[in-house]
Structures are given as C-alpha cells and as structure tokens.
Amino acid sequence: MLTRRALRVAGSEVVGPYTLLRVERGKLDPGIPGQFFMLEVPGRLLPRPMSLCLATSSELGFLIDPIGPGTRALCSLAAGETLRILGPLGNGFRLDVERPLLVGGGIGIAPLPYLSERLANPPAVLGFRTAWHAEAAALVPNAEVVLEPTYVTEVLPPGHDVLACGPAPMLEAVRRLTPNAQLAWEAPMACGYGACYGCAVEIDGELKRLCVEGPVLAAA
C-alpha cells in the first residue's frame, strides 16, 4: 500500500554544508539501503525524494543538501514538527556481495551510512569538493577520503564489489572501471511511485522511470 505516514521530527544536526534531519521512526519500515522516501515539504507542492542515511530502532535520518527551496525548507524543520513520508520506494542495493566497497561522492554519500551498517562496515572511498563537505565522511566508518582535484576513481582498490552513489559523472567513471558495480542514480521526481514519468533516464537505450527500475541499477 502506498500510504504516507506522519512522523515527528526529532531534531537535526549540521554536517558541513549538509543537514542530517532526524525523524521518529514509528512503525515505518526503513527498507533496503538505496531505497528512498518521498518527504513532504512544508509550503511546497511536491515532496522530495531522499534515500535513508541512518536507521536506529527509534529514528530515521536523512542527509539533505540545501540547494533549493524544498531542501532548504526540509533543513529548517524543527523538533516536534510533523513530516509526512511515503516509502520505502524503488529498488535498493543487493546486499549479497562478497567483497563490498562503498564509493560515494558529495551528497551522494547519503545512503552509505545505512548501507555500511547493513554490510558490517566494509571499506569505503568518498570524494568531496572541499574539507567542509568532507565533514560528512564522519558518518561512514572505514572511509578513505579524497578531495578535488583527486577523484574517487583514482584510488579505487581492485577486486571489490562496488556499491556507489554520487553525481552522474562519478557514476559513469565508476561504471567504466568496474562493470559489475551497483550504482544509485538520482533524478528529479514528482511522485516516486511511477505516476509522473518525470524521472526517466536512458537505460540501455530506452527511457525508463528511475523510481520504478532504480534508483540502484547494475552498471553493466
């Protein structure tokens, strides 16, 4: 059932340029890492898709980059306010991997803390624009951090099962290096459940809905 749940905001922390928004979990299923939720935004028409960053027994955390009116409003939510959430949605990462390596870039590290927990803290390689952005690396255990102009693809150790999330150019570069990687993509979405056709991306020469087919896709 596609049912929105009203959850209470527990609080938020500033993490470099980002905000970690924490909500009380209630009975919400956190889903599989890489799946996402649609977060209602106060004063805006459309919800925003966010992957789950952290899941404890009592709270869910979303790492948000305040880049527009919707994400800024989400970052401004105060403890005690109510937020309606739909999810988990889409397809997450396959967790049946032998030698996992997490690869993230910028705000694309958002799903990696929860993924790391579910895979018992495997090694991770994270890339950021600045040391300020890299403060978010503290959320991911066992992480090697690189800053521009160094890219994650320059320091990827061979022989791993790569699970990656980040900007499209990073994912394209990772895909060229590791054809068996699992890649979590991003696209603007109005609904998150296949209704709006807004999040279409080209997959194998066809435009497909990322919310239904993804957001995690096999690289090959």
Place this chain on the structure above:
Amino acid sequence: MRLLNASGCLDALTAPDVAAGLDTFVTKTVTPLPRGGNDPVRIAETEVGMLNAIGLANPGIDAFLTHVLPRLPRPVWVSVGGFSVRDYTEICERLEGEDVAAIELNLSCPNVDEAPSGGGEVVAAARAATTKPLYAKLAPTADVAENAQAAEAAGAGGLSLVNTVKGLALDERTLRPVLARGAGGLSGPALRPLALAAVHACHQATRVPIVGMGGVSRGRDALELLAAGASDVALGTVLFSDPGAPARIRAELEAELAAHGFADPDNIVGAAHEAEASTLDLESRVGRKKGLHTRANVAG
C-alpha cells in the same frame, strides 16, 4: 459523480491500489508508434504549480494492446494522441473491439511540436472510426467554449476540461530553463481558476457532460468544479504528492456536500449557473430530487 485520474498522472500497473480508489482509470496518452518522450529534465516545481514536459512517452498502440490494456483495471478510458488526423483514427479503430469504456481525445498536449490543428476535424474523423463514447480534452484557452462547441458538433459525447497550459521555470542560479525542453505544461493549484472558468463556460455553451480537472487537491475544489458544471471530477498533480488523495478527497467532498445541504453530488452539478445564490436556502435543497441539475435535465 465519478472520480477519475487525469491522463498521464497515474500508472495503474505500478500503483494498482491508488487506481482502485478511482471509479474509472484513464490511461496515459497512447500514440500509434512508441515514444520515449522528451529528454530529462522533464519536471519542475514552482510556487503555484508544477511544470511537466514528458512528451507523450508511451509504448505505442501495438505494445499497449498486447502488454498494457489487458492488465488495466476496468472501467478504463484510453487517452488517444497523435500528430495527424490519421493517427487518431487508427487508434480509435484498433480500440473498437476492446473492453474500453470511452476514448479521450488529447487535442491539447502542450509538449509536442506537431500537434494537430482543428480539433473539430479530429473529433469528426474519430467519430466515424469508433462507436465508443468520445471525450474531447481541451486546454483552457480563450476560445475553449468555441472549441467545445466544435467538438460537440463533430460528435464528441463529452468534454475533459482542462489540459495544462504552457509555463516556464528558470533555474535559481543559472537563470536558464529548468526543463530541457524549455516550457512545459503547468498543472496544480495555478490551473484551478482556469479550469473552473473553462468548465463554467463550456457548461453554458454545450450540452455534453464534462469531466472537470485542474488543480483539484481538496474536496472543496471538486465541489466547485461540480457547481461550475462538471458531472465528474479527475485528479492530477495531487496524486503525485498524495497517493491517498482519492479516498481523502471523496471524504472531504462528502463533508462539503453535507455542509451545503446536498445528499448527492449529482444534485449540485451546475449550481453556479443558477440565478440566485442558494446558500441561504439550505432547507429546500435538502429535499431536492436527485438529478434536477444533471445534464440530461438541463438538456431536456
């Protein structure tokens, strides 16, 4: 009154439980050939509505008939689009033997370059190609009432009012269009007064039933479309933010009707056209016979 979805605002195959909350499911527009649609970015949000430039993405009539239509809930309306009169008639002919309750002719998509001109011509050709009820979907243009009359004269059995109108959003930082295509169809709250005006005008100008849509997000919005002259209501953009909208809006509409003294939504259809505002006259309306304001009686 039936509750429908606006074409292109719901996929009954990926969200069957949402579709189950509607009385009738309307498909995304089908064209003769498969279409991937426009390049991303295809959607944008503004303060007053949403823009989309999906571009009639659909599998084409062959794959639609084989893989999609058999799995859709019933009753179902098929939205038909094209780039020539022949495109419309071809699909109408292909649907003739299918379990399809009605055909909605998309005469007003804002997101394609080669949309057909002359809605009346398309409707007349489609009328000759199918025995199914035809609904003409029109945009809230200045001449919507004339277009509605032309559609009625050409054999449309109903009107779907309204489609989106063209709008533009610019990126906050770059001041370039957010949508790859530039402009897109504006839907949501901004469209609601335009939809009301179009339904109001077409209710006066024609005698065919109207499906009202455009910015409905609450029961009150549905009530107003009914009062303006719609006999059915469709939900569009609201489904994106609230998949529970069908049940919620039904309940809100019921409460609104009760507050206005109506037991049945059919009784309020066209109330906005009555000479006297009857909000002070709750007593007498509670006792009104069902159907007093239905199109049949107005036509009668």
